[in-house]
Amino acid sequence: MHAERYHDGIDPADYWVSEKLDGVRAHWDGGRLHLRSGQPISAPAWFVAALPAVTLDGELWLGRRSFDRLSGLIRRNAPDDPGWREVRYMVFDIPGAEGDFSTRVHQLRALAERAAVPWLEAVPQTRVTDLRALQRRFEEVVRGGGEGLMLHRASARWTPGRSSALLKLTPWHDAEARVLAHLPGKGRLQGLTGSLLVETPDGRRFRLGSGLSDALRRTPPPPGTLVTYRYRELTPAGLPRFPRYLRVRDLP
Structure with missing residues (x-):
């Protein structure tokens, strides 16, 4: 399932609420751990041996503001790296399972309890009574360095694809665009990539330079790569x- 955005007019009391984790999305098919693209993840044998023989959806996570360190660990394809001892598989759904989300929440908790290992956790899910309580929870998470919140309708059955049953609440918007080209840098960035020329799914093109580290400017995502970016709002021109x-x- 993929989330839509939360908006005013939705009663949060109908939803389970959890923190939006800044990790690497990982699917477990009962025998193999892989990215959304289907590429296998080279996790240690001891890590996957503890996972149950059911399909799970979740995030590999090292904690708040640790995405770069985690993605580096996964890119290295080194299951013997001691860094894996810090990684947790935070599971938030059971694709294809019967019953509503409330039922799946309890099933996830039971699966994690039976596994009894520190690297498999059910994402903490709580309920709020109203919008004011949701806002307090949101402010607490963002103030602590979290990305925001996820809301999953308690009565919803699992369905593939984007769904209004799953919502995200963040202080910014995020979207995806395809890299078209690397534009040269100037001044301090002479000889490096100054920005990426990207295109949205509906054909809008713009430059994306803010947020690129020097390492990325030396070896930027190749043309054709789908990247995620954040923004505050759209201009009158729709950019x-x-x-x-x-x-x-x-991850490639």
Whole structure:
């Protein structure tokens, strides 16, 4: 399932609420851990041996503001790296399972309890009574360095694809665009990539330079790569205002 955005008029009391984790989305098919693209993840044998023989959806996570360190660990394809001892598989759904989301929440908790290992956790899910309580929770998470919140309708059955049953609440918008070209840098960035020329799914083109580290400017995502960016709002021309590169959507 993929989330839509939360908006005013939705009663949060109908939803389970969890923190939006800044990790790497990972699917477990009961025998193999892989990215959304289907590429296998080279996790240690001891890590996957503890996972149950059911399909799970979740995030590999090292904690808040640790995405770059985590993605580096996964890119290295080194399951013997001791860094894996810090990684947790935070599971938030059971694709294809029967019953509503409330039922799946309890099933996830039971699966994590039976596994009894520190690297498999059910994402904490709580309920709020009203919009004011949701706002307090949101402010608490963002103030602590979190990305925002996820809301999953308690009565919803699992369905593939984007769904209004799953919502995200963040202080910014995020979207995806395809890299078309690397534009040269100037001044301090002479000889490096100054920005990426990207195109949205509906054909809008713009430059994406903010958020690129020097390492990325030396070896930027190649043309054709789908990347995620953040922005505050759209201009009257429909372009993102203050877009900032976030990450490659799926690790290569």
